[in-house]
Amino acid sequence: MSRPARIASPLARVWFACSVSLVLAACGSNTPKIPPELLATGGCNSPSYPTGPFGTEEGDTLADACFQGFRNPAKVSHTESALETIAFADFYDPTGSKGYQLILINTAAVWCSACRSEHENLSQKNRDYGPRGLRILSTLFQDARRDPATLRDLSTWVETFDSDYAMVLDPDYQLGGFASAETAPLNLVIDARTMKIEKKLLGDQATVLWPFIDASLAQP
């Protein structure tokens, strides 16, 4: 059965005209100018680190990055004087001379509940898998208010979770290219011999992450 229908043509015409005007007004480009001082090259590059191209997906090579933090928070005071520069390059082990096989790079934020529950067990995992060639590097990037993490946040974090793996500050959120902050935690499993990303996981995915690490470490 037909239903009575209506048409509101004058109103529709006004609406269409307004819309077209807005779309046309939006045409054009305004690319901002980049100050020369921001175009300088350099950064955190170890001469022995793999060359690019680098990427952020599984199979890509991880670009080097440098942070300030504690290489083993269980063995140092949690003060500014104990901070040291820690780079991904420190974990690069192409020949196996350092005994590193896999690197787990993890992001954490004070506001992130999954990060906190994940770190409850991370020290135990470090003790279980460390002797088999796993190195863990966790980056703390935001505080409870989602502002950049500070040394105080880092100190509180490592004391709360008794962290005994490398724990660094990432106030710039340098790993933002891998995943947006809202989706923390991010876990990257890296082959220490090539610095290639083997696995990329969002969230606390213990059921997937640890069997994968276990299986990878079992390979020669």
Place this chain on the structure above:
Amino acid sequence: MAPKLSALEPVDVLGAPVAFDITNTSTLSYNGNNRDTRPNQVSTLANDNWGLFYNRFNVLANGGAWQAGLRLDNAWFFDSPNATQIALDLTAARPPTSGGAPAPVYFRQKLQEAGVELSNRYINWMYPAKYYFTYTSTALEVGVGDVYVAFGRGLVLSLRKLDELASDTTLRGARVTARVKTDQVSLRATAVAGSLNPLRIDPASGRYLGVDSSVTPGFVTLTEAGMPRAVATDFVPDTGDCRTFATCSYAPDRIFGGQLELSHKSAKFAVQASQLLRSTPLANDVVRSADRISTGSASFELADLGGHGGAYLELALQDLHHADSSTPKLALGQAAYLSVNVLAGPLTLLFEGKHYRRFFPLLANISPLRAREFSMLAASAPPTTEALFVDTAFEGFNTCVSGGRLRADLALSRIVSVYSWAGYYQSFAESLANESCEVSKNTRNSILDTAVGTELRSRDRRSKADISVGSRVDDSDRALLTDHGETHVFYREVYTRHTVTWHLGGPYSVELQGWHRRRHQTLGGPGVAWNEGDELIGFDYAPHWSIAMGFSYDTNPAVPPTYVNGQIGYRISSDSSISLFAGQRRGALRCVGGVCRVFPPFEGAALDLTLRF
């Protein structure tokens, strides 16, 4: 002045009258600075200063036994943020902190990050969001194109439209339903097959879901014809493989399902099953990395217990298969859902119980890395048994849980009734990840959810009020580590909700809606208890005009403290309207019956126009 209107008459097609029903809904919006900017965080600048014209054109042809329909969606972004400007702004506002990279390195990182972030946002598209043809007779119903499916209570398959969440997910393929009826018994068989078809553009964030040819093989090439594609940009090269192509955020799942339903009087027995197949998992979580998910259930319903209520029971099993051998095989997932309602004079009781073990929603094959706004999209919706508005079932709460809720409604008179409910649950996947559903004290959270309220109606039923207060107490058996020591408190909340409509006489009425909450969340919260709430007051001048003012507050230090907005609407006819919203709207997780969606904060103006021709 009201526009001049004219009628659209039925058209003769092959000798039969065909009625056309055309509706067009347009939204013109501009989102300014929504005040969520955080230092060093690209995504919080990438959601400012963008404008959208979003149009949904619907046409329905009704030829009696058959119907055909098309929904054409069109998004034009007339303003959008610039990646270079975002990187410059972040560099300029960068706070002095230890451990930072040199400025040029920082700038390059943020430029690349912003470029990737914008590569699948604010891109103009026009695409056939839905199209379908259906034929209906007494014994047979055939649907081709986009079809909705709901088997049982949503444990096996649930594809439906949720206007509250602007969600509309269908199966693009076919559905056939055959019915046989005798004097005593009726039999209904339904079969569905197709690929999952969610709406591809999220008007709240400007993000779209893109596919590429690597995830649209065979039949899916047909169902994905004309749909938004992943695009290469200066920041995102086309790798030819959706897994590594950073704007490829969606790989349509193929779904097959069937249901057989036998009815006798008020009793109904049904079996239903679905199989979800995915070829290229775009995420590594335990559900999205499964290449095959098989779910089946049997349900029994007694719609009438001698005039004193009804009962429904559904038992389901679920199997996740992973092609990747490093992902451990999970034991068979199980779910039991029971609903009993009892009518005893003025008293109505409703009990809903559930027992789920490793029972997951059929999460769609979305890349949460590339399109986080769509990360909760699913093809099933296991019942929560909780109040519709509950948004505090955290993490994997509903995948490993036992418990239930009893609600009692008592009509004290024709104008006054009171109600109350109490729910008790034990969840083993809320305070930590527990996909294998290990049931132990170490994983257990105990949740008590209670509420009491009253409904008041005027004798003419034109004025009414619904006012309630409630609480939620959620404790973890495991001691939770916090910056201030250990605690077993996982979550606490007390709240009050109200909806009041007061008819002032004649065409005038006032409406008041509000929800005020005192919350404390040990993990993931701001570290202290906080208050938040929304209050909306509306004035209605029937039948055409409505005006509303809204105020929200939030003492969570991570977000702005206050939000103010106003809205004015004009109803042109029962099906056509225009409204203007201006002001600020709080970002929030909104849930309807366990289906949730994150809405980002909004600050700007939006003009909506719906016209039915």
